[in-house]
Amino acid sequence: MRVVVVGGGVSGLTAARDLAETGVDVLVLEATGEVGGKLRRGEVSGTAVDVGAEAMINRRPEGVALATELALPLTHPTPASSRIWTRDALRPLPRTLMGAPLDLDQLERAGILSPDGMARARRQLVQQVTGDESVGEAVAQRFGPEVVDRLVEPLLGGVYAGQARQISIRSAVPQLADLLGRTEFTLPVPPPDAPPVFAAVDGGMWRLVAAAADDLRAQPGVEVRVGSPVTAVRRTGYGFVVATAGGDEAADALVLATPAAPTARLLGDLAPTAAAELERIGYASVAVVTFAFDASAPGVAEALDVGASGFLVPPVDGRAVKASTFSFAKWDWVREAADGLLVLRTSLGRFGEEATLQVPDDELVRASLTDLAAATGLTAAPVDAVVQRWGAGLPQYWVGHSERIARIRAAVAAVPGLAVCGAAYDGVGIPACIASGHAAAAALSR
Numbered sequence: 001m002r003v004v005v006v007g008g009g010v011s012g013l014t015a016a017r018d019l020a021e022t023g024v025d026v027l028v029l030e031a032t033g034e035v036g037g038k039l040r041r042g043e044v045s046g047t048a049v050d051v052g053a054e055a056m057i058n059r060r061p062e063g064v065a066l067a068t069e070l071a072l073p074l075t076h077p078t079p080a081s082s083r084i085w086t087r088d089a090l091r092p093l094p095r096t097l098m099g100a101p102l103d104l105d106q107l108e109r110a111g112i113l114s115p116d117g118m119a120r121a122r123r124q125l126v127q128q129v130t131g132d133e134s135v136g137e138a139v140a141q142r143f144g145p146e147v148v149d150r151l152v153e154p155l156l157g158g159v160y161a162g163q164a165r166q167i168s169i170r171s172a173v174p175q176l177a178d179l180l181g182r183t184e185f186t187l188p189v190p191p192p193d194a195p196p197v198f199a200a201v202d203g204g205m206w207r208l209v210a211a212a213a214d215d216l217r218a219q220p221g222v223e224v225r226v227g228s229p230v231t232a233v234r235r236t237g238y239g240f241v242v243a244t245a246g247g248d249e250a251a252d253a254l255v256l257a258t259p260a261a262p263t264a265r266l267l268g269d270l271a272p273t274a275a276a277e278l279e280r281i282g283y284a285s286v287a288v289v290t291f292a293f294d295a296s297a298p299g300v301a302e303a304l305d306v307g308a309s310g311f312l313v314p315p316v317d318g319r320a321v322k323a324s325t326f327s328f329a330k331w332d333w334v335r336e337a338a339d340g341l342l343v344l345r346t347s348l349g350r351f352g353e354e355a356t357l358q359v360p361d362d363e364l365v366r367a368s369l370t371d372l373a374a375a376t377g378l379t380a381a382p383v384d385a386v387v388q389r390w391g392a393g394l395p396q397y398w399v400g401h402s403e404r405i406a407r408i409r410a411a412v413a414a415v416p417g418l419a420v421c422g423a424a425y426d427g428v429g430i431p432a433c434i435a436s437g438h439a440a441a442a443a444l445s446r
């Protein structure tokens with residue numbers, strides 16, 4: 001039996017690992033010159049860094065389990081917390097559930113809302129969330145629109161690069177749907193010895209996919225082929241023909257671990273209903289700019305050493321960047337690897353803002369530096385700056401997403417030997433993608 005996995009991101013590599021373990025032959029076809037998808041190694045001033053995903057949730061087991069299986073060392077962020085850059089100051093981030101405030105006194109002290117916005121937040125109009133609705137509408141109903149604009153938008157923007165008034169509460173933050181219907185909007189404060197919320201691979205998340213691919217390549221009957229875009233798939237009597245620029249590949253079973261748009265193109269004839277639904281999933285394009293600053297240059301340490309791991313920016317403030325991560329303050333390994341340098345990154349681009357990214361790299365660098373100067377007072381020129389663009393990088397889980405995914409899954413299940421996985425379906429985070437890779441392999445092994 002031979003299975004072809006299309007797409008060498010973390011979802012496809014996970015499916016390939018599970019399938020290889022069952023003893024079948026596996027061919028992974030990756031369009032670009034390297035595996036990993038949104039987990040990617042870059043270099044800034046000679047230091048290897050993540051230029052895509054940089055962390056994973058520690059409260060789900062799949063990401064940490066994969067790293068452990070691959071004997072990769074894990075690490076956690078330092079206790080430095082993020083700020084909100086709004087109303088012309090870097091303000092402490094109060095406790096929230098995806099921006100919905102869990103401590104209104106803390107929120108008031110942070111000065112994130114106007115006095116009117118704060119008064120509305122304190123009025124708290126409790127209403128049950130019954131069906132699906134947007135995170136923004138549901139939170140605005142209880143706490144008012146300013147909480148959405150200044151807290152929910154930047155926090156959701158960090159995960160989905162999306163708009164709070166479009167993203168589904170049921171798919172993106174189901175716990176919030178339940179909590180908003182309760183009189184008391186609280187969650188227990190985690191004890192000091194609670195496990196950290198986030199984990200990462202020491203040395204960079206890119207090591208996870210690099211190690212997974214190396215491990216696959218070492219197995220008999222497995223091939224991981226890069227630079228091999230799949231252009232079409234056809235059904236044959238009992239299997240599939242997978243067309244690549246280098247020729248056709250026969251497969252008894254097929255896993256499509258690609259984003260929604262290429263998956264829709266490949267499924268056009270095989271599963272037209274699934275293809276039509278996949279075409280309706282929107283994607284946000286984003287760019288990540290990674291900077292290295294000389295730590296000893298005048299003013300650099302003073303400006304950046306603000307005791308924070310970075311900041312988030314509400315779209316209403318009209319800045320170019322949507323967030324900045326002070327990697328040197330967040331990750332011990334970054335600070336140690338980039339000796340004498342302070343490495344940080346900015347991210348730009350939300351759903352619907354593609355035009356703002358259609359400028360030369362230099363302009364993204366310049367816009368980031370302008371915002372960094374306004375937020376922190378940093379005026380020094382960087383030693384190096386690297387721009388990584390992620391066109392159609394993050395799927396948008398709009399209201400009704402889970403029903404759409406159920407329809408896609410039903411249409412795919414009607415084609416024997418076919419499975420799909422990836423960020424478009426049941427979670428964009430790395431552990432959720434790994435889970436979807438496991439589920440795709442399991443579906444084919446039944």
Ligand SMILES: Cc1cc2nc3c(=O)[nH]c(=O)nc-3n(C[C@H](O)[C@H](O)[C@H](O)COP(=O)(O)OP(=O)(O)OC[C@H]3O[C@@H](n4cnc5c(N)ncnc54)[C@H](O)[C@@H]3O)c2cc1C
Nearest residue numbers: 007009010011031037038053054055230393422423429430
């Ligand atoms: C900038 C950024 C930062 C992020 N940060 C985090 C984070 O810190 N933590 C977190 O948990 N998540 C983060 N995410 C989300 C997470 O990284 C992704 O959702 C996840 O890695 C997606 O994995 P995937 O395998 O489903 O898809 P992808 O990584 O998109 O992989 C799909 C692969 O399919 C290939 N492909 C496409 N078409 C074809 C074709 N026709 N033939 C062959 N190959 C094809 C692509 O080249 C790609 O390599 C981030 C995402 C972005 C964009």
